[in-house]
Amino acid sequence: MLEKTYSPAQVEPRHYEKWEQSGAFAADTTSNRQPYTIMMPPPNVTGSLHMGHALTFTLQDVLIRYRRMSGRDALWQPGTDHAGIATQMVVERQLEAQKVTRHDLGRDKFVERVWDWKAESGGTITRQLRRLGASPDWAKERFTMDEGLSAAVRKVFVTLHRQGLIYRAKRLVNWDPKLHTAISDLEVEQREVKGHMWHLKYPVEGIDNTYIIVATTRPETMLGDSAVAVHPEDERFAHLVGKHVRLPICNRLIPIVADEYSDPTKGTGAVKITPAHDFNDFQVGSRHDLPLINVFDRDARTNDEVPEGYRGLDRYDARKKIVAAFEEMGLLEKIEPHTHMVPYGDRSGVVIEPWLTDQWFVDAATLAKPAIEAVETGKTRFVPKHWENTYYEWMRNIQPWCISRQIWWGHQVPAWYGPDGTFFVEETEAEAKAAARAHYGKDEPLVRDADVLDTWFSSALWPFSTLGWPEKTPELARYYPGDVLVTGFDIIFFWVARMMMMGIHFMGDVPFKDIYIHALVRDEKGQKMSKSKGNIIDPLDLIDKYGCDALRFTLSALAAQGRDVKLAEGRVEGYRNFATKLWNAARFCQMNQCHPVDGFDPKAVKETVNRWIVGKTAETAARVGTSIETYRYDAAAGGAYQFVWGTFCDWYLEFAKPIFNGADEAAKAETRATAAWVLDQILHILHPLMPFITEELWEQLASRGEALMLRPWPVLDGLADAGAEAEMDWVVRVISTVRAVRSEMNVPPSAQVDLLVAGLTSEKAAWAATHADLITRLARLSAFDRQAEASRIAQASSHGAAQMVVDEATLVMPLSGVIDVDKERARLDKEIARLDGEIAKVDKKLGNADFLARAPEEVVAEQRERRAEWATAMEKLREALERLSGA
RNA sequence: GGGCGGUUAGCUCAGCGGGAGAGCACUACGUUGACAUCGUAGGGGUCACUGGUUCAAUCCCAGUACCGCCCA
Numbered sequence: 024m025l026e027k028t029y030s031p032a033q034v035e036p037r038h039y040e041k042w043e044q045s046g047a048f049a050a051d052t053t054s055n056r057q058p059y060t061i062m063m064p065p066p067n068v069t070g071s072l073h074m075g076h077a078l079t080f081t082l083q084d085v086l087i088r089y090r091r092m093s094g095r096d097a098l099w100q101p102g103t104d105h106a107g108i109a110t111q112m113v114v115e116r117q118l119e120a121q122k123v124t125r126h127d128l129g130r131d132k133f134v135e136r137v138w139d140w141k142a143e144s145g146g147t148i149t150r151q152l153r154r155l156g157a158s159p160d161w162a163k164e165r166f167t168m169d170e171g172l173s174a175a176v177r178k179v180f181v182t183l184h185r186q187g188l189i190y191r192a193k194r195l196v197n198w199d200p201k202l203h204t205a206i207s208d209l210e211v212e213q214r215e216v217k218g219h220m221w222h223l224k225y226p227v228e229g230i231d232n233t234y235i236i237v238a239t240t241r242p243e244t245m246l247g248d249s250a251v252a253v254h255p256e257d258e259r260f261a262h263l264v265g266k267h268v269r270l271p272i273c274n275r276l277i278p279i280v281a282d283e284y285s286d287p288t289k290g291t292g293a294v295k296i297t298p299a300h301d302f303n304d305f306q307v308g309s310r311h312d313l314p315l316i317n318v319f320d321r322d323a324r325t326n327d328e329v330p331e332g333y334r335g336l337d338r339y340d341a342r343k344k345i346v347a348a349f350e351e352m353g354l355l356e357k358i359e360p361h362t363h364m365v366p367y368g369d370r371s372g373v374v375i376e377p378w379l380t381d382q383w384f385v386d387a388a389t390l391a392k393p394a395i396e397a398v399e400t401g402k403t404r405f406v407p408k409h410w411e412n413t414y415y416e417w418m419r420n421i422q423p424w425c426i427s428r429q430i431w432w433g434h435q436v437p438a439w440y441g442p443d444g445t446f447f448v449e450e451t452e453a454e455a456k457a458a459a460r461a462h463y464g465k466d467e468p469l470v471r472d473a474d475v476l477d478t479w480f481s482s483a484l485w486p487f488s489t490l491g492w493p494e495k496t497p498e499l500a501r502y503y504p505g506d507v508l509v510t511g512f513d514i515i516f517f518w519v520a521r522m523m524m525m526g527i528h529f530m531g532d533v534p535f536k537d538i539y540i541h542a543l544v545r546d547e548k549g550q551k552m553s554k555s556k557g558n559i560i561d562p563l564d565l566i567d568k569y570g571c572d573a574l575r576f577t578l579s580a581l582a583a584q585g586r587d588v589k590l591a592e593g594r595v596e597g598y599r600n601f602a603t604k605l606w607n608a609a610r611f612c613q614m615n616q617c618h619p620v621d622g623f624d625p626k627a628v629k630e631t632v633n634r635w636i637v638g639k640t641a642e643t644a645a646r647v648g649t650s651i652e653t654y655r656y657d658a659a660a661g662g663a664y665q666f667v668w669g670t671f672c673d674w675y676l677e678f679a680k681p682i683f684n685g686a687d688e689a690a691k692a693e694t695r696a697t698a699a700w701v702l703d704q705i706l707h708i709l710h711p712l713m714p715f716i717t718e719e720l721w722e723q724l725a726s727r728g729e730a731l732m733l734r735p736w737p738v739l740d741g742l743a744d745a746g747a748e749a750e751m752d753w754v755v756r757v758i759s760t761v762r763a764v765r766s767e768m769n770v771p772p773s774a775q776v777d778l779l780v781a782g783l784t785s786e787k788a789a790w791a792a793t794h795a796d797l798i799t800r801l802a803r804l805s806a807f808d809r810q811a812e813a814s815r816i817a818q819a820s821s822h823g824a825a826q827m828v829v830d831e832a833t834l835v836m837p838l839s840g841v842i843d844v845d846k847e848r849a850r851l852d853k854e855i856a857r858l859d860g861e862i863a864k865v866d867k868k869l870g871n872a873d874f875l876a877r878a879p880e881e882v883v884a885e886q887r888e889r890r891a892e893w894a895t896a897m898e899k900l901r902e903a904l905e906r907l908s909g910a
Numbered sequence: 911g912g913g914c915g916g917u918u919a920g921c922u923c924a925g926c927g928g929g930a931g932a933g934c935a936c937u938a939c940g941u942u943g944a945c946a947u948c949g950u951a952g953g954g955g956u957c958a959c960u961g962g963u964u965c966a967a968u969c970c971c972a973g974u975a976c977c978g979c980c981c982a
Contacts, residue, residue, distance in 0.1 A: 027944095213981095213982090409914065412913070412914065413913085416912095417981085512980085543979090549978080580933085581922080586915090586923075593934065593935085594922080596947080597934065597947090599947065600948090601947090603947045603948090604945065604947080604948085606945080607944045608944065611945080612944080613944090614943085615944090658924085661924075661932075661933085673949090680942095759951095763950090765951085766938085766939075766951040767951080769938095771940085772942085772950070773940080803942085861929075868965085868966080873964095874966070876965075878928075878965060879928090882928055885929090
């Protein structure tokens with residue numbers, strides 16, 4: 024016998040271990056089944072499970088469990104990425120506690136330390152994923168720094184370099200002066216900052232007492248100015264174009280140039296140009312062939328390019344000193360408060376400095392072209408579709424991708440430099456040496472490029488590198504391209520776009536057919552969860568409190584397309600209640616000997632209730648399946664919830680009670696078998712959403728040969744039964760009507776009352792006879808007179824009775840002495856008025872010649888039918904009111 | 911400034927050309943042997959606003975307002 028309540032904490036680990044150890048998660052490369060592949064977006068190895076992970080992995084697991092049950096050879100490929108900067112920072116922080124820097128250790132020792140850290144702490148998130156019930160093929164787990172994946176990275180780098188799609192160049196990059204590395208545009212966060220606009224006077228050379236005033240938010244960069252720009256059509260400055268200013272402090276002559284970059288409406292209309300420290304100025308500089316004067320070192324301190332007395336200063340100290348000097352010289356026109364956007368490194372939190380360095384770049388624009396086309400032609404499809412706009416927008420304006428990073432943890436650039444700076448890009452050192460020998464005609468010492476590659480470079484290869492590429496493995500042939508990528512919109516640029524580029528370039532085919540973009544998880548007020556706001560909900564806490572299935576079901580139910588997921592704990596509680604409801608329904612079945620019957624054929628059931636529930640079950644299985652296939656998780660969860668609670672528990676099990684307590688042994692046996700069958704189907708249907716409780720019930724309700732998670736998804740054709748549905752719908756309507764009137768007329772639930780029925784059609788009279796027990800019990804009747812004499816109806820009514828109409832039948836509930844006749848009259852009046860209103864609305868439509876002429880026939884017929892039904896009901900209610908007049 | 915999304919019951923959200931829906935919350939009643947993590951019943955909405963298309967608009971189109979996100 025099942026326990027009184029379900030205890031997730033005891034059940035979950037047990038099933039998870041069983042599944043994992045039995046190999047239930049594993050794909051079968053040798054099977055004949057059609058593969059279904061999901062590449063898990065590898066979480067950061069330093070990460071721990073947050074609500075965003077819980078959502079994305081729940082959605083992926085729902086898909087993979089459903090497809091596995093549906094007979095596909097399901098591969099959910101798991102793994103983690105090495106998160107270059109983040110991981111290096113974690114280990115550096117540990118070293119810092121021991122007062123050691125990575126430079127003290129040296130590169131090799133440091134990297135060794137990182138691997139040690141990874142071995143010890145890198146498994147946190149994969150352990151937590153197990154608590155979520157995730158069912159990836161753990162045996163295939165990969166790490167972006169694995170030997171195989173690293174080989175793929177080298178191969179891709181060398182190939183792209185040979186194709187001219189990777190090159191080395193001196194360019195401005197986003198330099199992080201704290202981490203001492205370049206970072207990508209995407210890792211730069213633009214923050215609104217309240218700063219100042221300094222107006223500086225630059226003396227025009229050769230004209231006494233004439234100044235040009237430039238406005239800047241970064242006065243310290245004036246040390247690197249190489250021009251002043253004004254708009255070509257700005258008449259205020261036209262006479263100065265071509266002249267020079269003498270740059271204060273530096274005492275350098277720099278030209279005044281005309282360039283449309285200068286906005287006459289902003290600031291003073293003249294703008295200082297610092298090509299080595301500003302991306303826009305860099306463009307202006309290249310248009311006018313201006314020198315690039317780099318005035319900062321890697322710490323963003325002033326270097327030796329600047330005048331003595333200003334060297335070796337932090338950029339903010341330099342700013343103070345320069346502003347003071349301008350003021351002293353009388354060259355500071357004014358200072359205005361100014362709010363503007365300032366770039367910050369998202370990892371280090373310091374202000375990013377555009378800085379001129381040698382870096383490796385990928386020609387992303389070339390790789391983007393076929394990736395754009397793949398979406399345009401529908402080879403890859405975004406769901407919801409509108410996300411393709413975001414993708415196009417970025418891909419069509421894509422910049423060269425800076426892939427080198429000045430850190431130690433990651434894939435070291437496979438390039439070796441000879442003594443004269445010539446470099447050799449090869450997959451191995453031996454090959455580089457050979458290439459160098461060919462170049463120099465003799466062996467020369469080579470030095471490997473110290474930089475490592477952006478983590479996203481290796482992540483971009485994930486859909487094929489994890490399958491063994493560049494080897495031609497059976498996995499690669501079988502599981503590429505993947506069926507769907509499930510991820511959040513925040514990663515479209517970082518990752519999705521790059522996988523598309525690399526997948527198409529190296530595999531000749533897109534990496535996945537669908538890209539399902541889900542929303543962000545927010546708190547119940549719609550705010551982003553963040554540590555600083557203190558509104559973080561830990562998914563593991565919710566699992567502890569309500570069980571994993573409740574959390575999974577909640578996230579699925581809230582995952583409506585195109586909406587953020589606003590998570591309130593109350594929702595989780597509600598779905599925990601749903602789990603309890605299911606548990607108790609199973610318990611009820613068990614108590615009533617509803618055991619699965621071998622060879623049970625749902626098509627062969629005879630009792631109407633059973634034909635009805637069997638049909639509804641089939642409908643639900645199909646609906647939930649279709650919903651999952653179309654990524655309508657909310658509909659899948661809603662459909663299952665509605666059926667289990669609203670149909671199976673609320674009605675079917677209630678209908679079963681009188682049968683179980685009755686004398687018809689055949690009906691009893693059939694109903695027991697049917698209930699057991701339906702419950703089993705429910706367990707199948709709910710399994711992708713709620714794997715643990717369903718597996719537990721599956722195990723406890725009967726002795727089974729296999730785990731539920733490996734059972735086939737129910738395909739139940741030919742079970743729809745319109746007749747049974749019409750019949751049971753009528754029964755439900757009769758019971759609901761009686762209950763509603765009882766409640767409204769304040770008939771206590773404990774009071775059993777008679778019900779007299781008149782005017783049933785012969786079909787419905789038969790239904791009433793069949794279901795007399797059900798109606799009697801569920802409407803709490805003492806007697807159910809299905810063919811009441813007119814005289815008895817009249818007599819009951821005149822003594823005071825509640826009367827109702829269901830279709831063409833009149834139901835009378837004698838309440839002599841109990842009922843408030845005026846109240847009943849009022850109730851009937853109100854009902855009549857309501858019908859009157861409805862009829863008037865329909866009449867208006869039917870009276871419209873255009874409607875009759877232009878609306879489809881079915882619509883017109885439907886309106887007529889509706890009118891007839893309401894008219895009948897109104898007629899019956901009028902008669903009821905009439906009968907009441909004597910009371 | 912450019913782009914995208916949203917505005918439907920107190921809250922969170924479905925629906926999306928022909929009778930306004932769900933869950934939660936709320937109110938009343940209720941322990942009838944699965945379940946109070948429950949049952950039964952009920953109240954609650956000019957579907958943001960203004961125009962247009964249509965026989966018919968919450969739904970399609972245009973505009974307005976407000977909210978959110980992304981990019982510059």
